[in-house]
Amino acid sequence: MRSIVVSGxxxxxxxxxxxxxxxxxxxxxxxxxxxxxxxxxxxxxLLQRVSEMAIADVGVVPLYYEVAVWASRKELAYAAHxxxxxxxxxxxxxxx
Numbered sequence: 001m002r003s004i005v006v007s008g009x010x011x012x013x014x015x016x017x018x019x020x021x022x023x024x025x026x027x028x029x030x031x032x033x034x035x036x037x038x039x040x041x042x043x044x045x046l047l048q049r050v051s052e053m054a055i056a057d058v059g060v061v062p063l064y065y066e067v068a069v070w071a072s073r074k075e076l077a078y079a080a081h082x083x084x085x086x087x088x089x090x091x092x093x094x095x096x
Contacts (some may be wrong), residue, residue: 001047005054022059028080
């Protein structure tokens, strides 16, 4: 988020991949609040709002949504990764 949808700022390194050069000071401030929050729930809500604002501003046009699916035996549990990588080390014995 801080690379793609925020206003470019060479001093902080934010917005370095903002190729559309969009700028929304409210979105910037909201993202800054989210990244400073130590409350997981509050941070998630703030980041969700930042995402909604970025899409509403057409700062980001989502063209692709990856849906990753994993299957395993019932004796195993798999902790999926947000990056979509499948790692054998993430398969662990399931809780009884």
